[in-house]
Every structure is written in structure tokens, then in C-alpha cells.
Amino acid sequence: MDSQRIDLHSAIISLTCALDLVGIDEVKHGKRVAMMAWHIAGKLAWSAEDRLKILHAGMLHDCGVAKIREHRHLTESLEWDGAEAHCERGEQYLRACPPLSHLAEEIRYHHTRWETLVQLPLPARTRLRANLLFLADRIDVLQAPYLASEQILIAAPKIVERLQSYSGSLFCPELVDAFADLAQSQAFWLAMDPDYLDEDLRNLGDHIPMVLLPYPDLREIARLFSRVVDAKSPYTELHSERVAQIARRLAQSFGIQGADLEQVEIAGLLHDIGKLRVSEDIIDKPGSLTPEERACMQRHSYDTYRILQRVFVDSKIPEWAGLHHENLRGEGYPFKTIGPSLDLECRIISVADIFQALAQSRPYRAGMPLDDILLYLRQRVADGVLDGEVVAALAERADVYYELAQGHFAMD
Numbered sequence: 001m002d003s004q005r006i007d008l009h010s011a012i013i014s015l016t017c018a019l020d021l022v023g024i025d026e027v028k029h030g031k032r033v034a035m036m037a038w039h040i041a042g043k044l045a046w047s048a049e050d051r052l053k054i055l056h057a058g059m060l061h062d063c064g065v066a067k068i069r070e071h072r073h074l075t076e077s078l079e080w081d082g083a084e085a086h087c088e089r090g091e092q093y094l095r096a097c098p099p100l101s102h103l104a105e106e107i108r109y110h111h112t113r114w115e116t117l118v119q120l121p122l123p124a125r126t127r128l129r130a131n132l133l134f135l136a137d138r139i140d141v142l143q144a145p146y147l148a149s150e151q152i153l154i155a156a157p158k159i160v161e162r163l164q165s166y167s168g169s170l171f172c173p174e175l176v177d178a179f180a181d182l183a184q185s186q187a188f189w190l191a192m193d194p195d196y197l198d199e200d201l202r203n204l205g206d207h208i209p210m211v212l213l214p215y216p217d218l219r220e221i222a223r224l225f226s227r228v229v230d231a232k233s234p235y236t237e238l239h240s241e242r243v244a245q246i247a248r249r250l251a252q253s254f255g256i257q258g259a260d261l262e263q264v265e266i267a268g269l270l271h272d273i274g275k276l277r278v279s280e281d282i283i284d285k286p287g288s289l290t291p292e293e294r295a296c297m298q299r300h301s302y303d304t305y306r307i308l309q310r311v312f313v314d315s316k317i318p319e320w321a322g323l324h325h326e327n328l329r330g331e332g333y334p335f336k337t338i339g340p341s342l343d344l345e346c347r348i349i350s351v352a353d354i355f356q357a358l359a360q361s362r363p364y365r366a367g368m369p370l371d372d373i374l375l376y377l378r379q380r381v382a383d384g385v386l387d388g389e390v391v392a393a394l395a396e397r398a399d400v401y402y403e404l405a406q407g408h409f410a411m412d
């Protein structure tokens with residue numbers, strides 16, 4: 001089997017759940033932007049295809065925002081000089097991902113003023129879609145103080161008025177007018193309630209057919225999200241990519257092949273996706289963590305598991321990725337699963353994760369030399385924590401794996 005059936009709409013929703021975790025105080029920003037843009041596009045009688053495109057672009061529009069700090073700037077004022085960086089990063093991420101590359105251009109320009117946009121050599125529909133993302137994004141910033149409260153109904157006219165004052169400069173007048181019309185209905189605002197939002201987004205997926213994605217395409221989606229996670233800290237650059245390569249190679253040495261091999265690599269790419277929720281102040285902290293910080297760090301593998309469970313139905317990927325901090329003695333987290341219940345693939349990803357992390361510098365220590373790492377891993381085997389066969393397979397070709405742990409990969 002060289003491809004897997006997935007529900008791309010659900011995958012985008014689930015991956016958006018992960019992205020939305022970046023702004024911890026503003027969870028669901030991407031989903032709200034998507035739904036508001038979808039409603040405004042409906043008001044303008046856009047085609048079903050264009051509406052779907054704006055819905056998915058809305059969910060992913062901030063995929064270039066890696067840092068909570070950056071997110072804070074973007075939500076504090078209507079315009080911010082540093083906004084371009086995440087637009088460019090987002091475009092670059094999506095271009096590299098064939099199943100989503102059709103959304104790259106509008107995401108590139110989702111903080112560009114309308115008066116600038118009309119001068120750029122872009123198709124008219126791209127301009128409109130990019131500007132609709134900008135408008136919906138700014139509506140969300142202004143409504144943020146009233147979220148999950150009916151007080152938004154009192155604040156709404158002021159929000160509309162403020163945005164209307166930018167009609168023709170920041171925003172396309174046609175879009176502002178459609179929004180102003182819609183904004184008169186209470187339903188437009190109340191639909192932003194987190195429960196309704198999730199329900200509406202899932203329901204929209206009922207009419208979208210499943211897609212059969214070849215593994216290379218699926219891998220690109222996984223890679224896109226691994227990059228977002230790893231970009232949170234300079235210390236974890238390419239961590240997931242390298243873990244995936246090491247895990248794939250180790251799996252091959254155990255005779256794992258075909259769909260299982262592809263899934264090991266994808267699980268490796270996605271194993272830390274739950275870290276999107278951990279503040280970079282914790283990830284970058286030079287000293288040891290406080291109990292509160294450690295608790296925050298430790299929840300990431302459970303979050304990984306839950307997020308992936310939604311994306312991949314009938315797949316081992318959530319388990320293989322989500323159990324990477326378990327150990328044979330059942331002293332890991334989050335499930336306390338013990339050795340016999342841990343698939344070989346889980347054990348491989350655990351070892352690959354530890355090996356790569358030790359080879360890479362962290363804020364609290366430099367990258368370790370190979371011999372020291374092997375010594376440490378063997379000690380962990382003796383303690384009954386790590387799988388001896390996996391560590392032996394790694395030690396057998398230690399130089400190759402050490403290179404993989406430090407290597408840069410051409411993103412093909």
C-alpha cells in the first residue's frame with residue numbers, strides 16, 4: 001500500500017488545533033478566522049470551491065507563526081511592522097507541501113494593505129482571498145476581549161465602525177461592506193462560541209470527499225507541521241526531521257517495510273507536535289525546570305497523541321508518536337504503558353528521540369560526543385528502561401546515525 005486514505009478537511013482541522021495552540025490565550029484564532037471568512041465569502045456568493053479554499057486558508061493562515069511572542073505582537077495592534085515574517089514563512093511552508101500548496105499565495109499576502117495589493121501582479125481572486133484573510137484576522141483581534149461572552153453584541157458596532165474606517169486603505173471596500181452587512185446579525189458573532197465553531201467546521205466536512213494521499217504527500221504535510229514545532233526554538237531545529245530519519249533507518253534494519261515503514265517516518269516527524277502548546281520560554285530555559293514548567297513540558301506527548309488520533313483513523317501513527325516518552329518499565333508518560341505493550345516501532349522512536357536530542361545542543365548543555373551518548377543509552381538498557389535490541393542496532397552503525405542526528409536534509 002503506497003497511499004493512505006485521509007480526510008484532508010479533518011486533517012486541516014486537527015492540524016489547526018495544533019497551530020491554534022501557539023496562541024495559548026487566543027485558542028481557536030485560526031478556526032474563527034476561517035469561519036468568518038467563509039461566512040463573508042458566502043455573503044459575496046463566491047463559488048463553493050472558492051469558499052472551501054478560503055476556509056482552509058483561514059485555518060492555516062498563521063502556520064508561519066511559530067512563537068507565542070510573535071503571536072502576541074500580532075494580536076496587540078491592528079498593524080505590526082514585523083508581520084511580514086510569518087507571512088513569508090507560511091508561504092514557504094505551504095509551497096513545499098503539494099496537497100496544500102494551492103493556499104500559499106493568499107497566505108503570503110494576508111497582512112498586506114489593499115492599496116498595496118491592487119498594485120501587485122496577482123490574479124484578482126487571489127488578491128481578494130488574501131485580503132479577506134486579513135480582514136477576518138483583524139475582526140478576530142478586535143473581538144478577542146469579548147470572546148465567549150455575549151458582551152460582543154454590545155461591542156460589535158464599534159468593531160464594524162473601526163474596520164470601516166480602513167475601507168479602501170487596509171481592506172477592499174467590497175469585503176468591508178459584506179462584513180458590515182453580516183455583522184448586523186447576532187448569529188455572526190455568537191457562532192464564534194468555541195463549541196459551535198468546532199461543530200460548524202466539522203459539519204462542513206460532511207460534503208467534502210476523502211482524498212487518497214500517496215505517502216510522499218502525507219509526509220510533506222507531516223513535515224510542514226514538524227517544521228512549525230521545531231521552529232519554536234533554535235535548539236530544536238530539525239529535531240523532528242532528524243528523529244524521523246533515524247527512526248526510519250532503524251526500522252529498516254529490523255525489516256520493517258512498506259506502509260509500516262512510511263508510518264514510522266511520519267510518526268517520527270509528528271512525535272513532538274504537542275509541543276506547540278509549550279511556551280518557548282520553557283523550551284529555551286537554560287536551567288532546570290520548576291515542577292510547574294516540567295508539568296507543562298510533560299503534557300506534550302499526550303497532546304501529540306490526541307491531535308494525531310483525529311487525523312489518522314485506523315492507523316498506528318498516533319500511538320507510535322504519542323508514546324515516545326513511555327519506557328519499558330512503565331515509568332514514562334503519559335500512559336505508563338509497560339514494555340510488552342510497546343510496539344517495536346514505539347521503542348524505535350523513543351531511542352531515536354533520545355539519541356538525537358543528546359547529539360543536539362540544548363540551552364542547558366552542549367551536544368554530547370557519540371561515545372558518551374552510547375554509554376548513556378547502554379546504561380538505560382541496563383536499567384531496564386530502553387530496548388536493548390534497538391540500542392544495539394543503533395550502536396552497530398553508530399557513526400551513520402550520529403551523522404543523521406546532526407545532518408541537514410535537503411527537503412525534497
Ligand SMILES: [Fe+2]
Pocket residue numbers: 029033061062074137
Ligand atoms: Fe492571524
Ligand SMILES: [Fe+2]
Pocket residue numbers: 271272300301324325
Ligand atoms: Fe517529546
Ligand SMILES: [Fe+2]
Pocket residue numbers: 239243271272353
Ligand atoms: Fe522529541
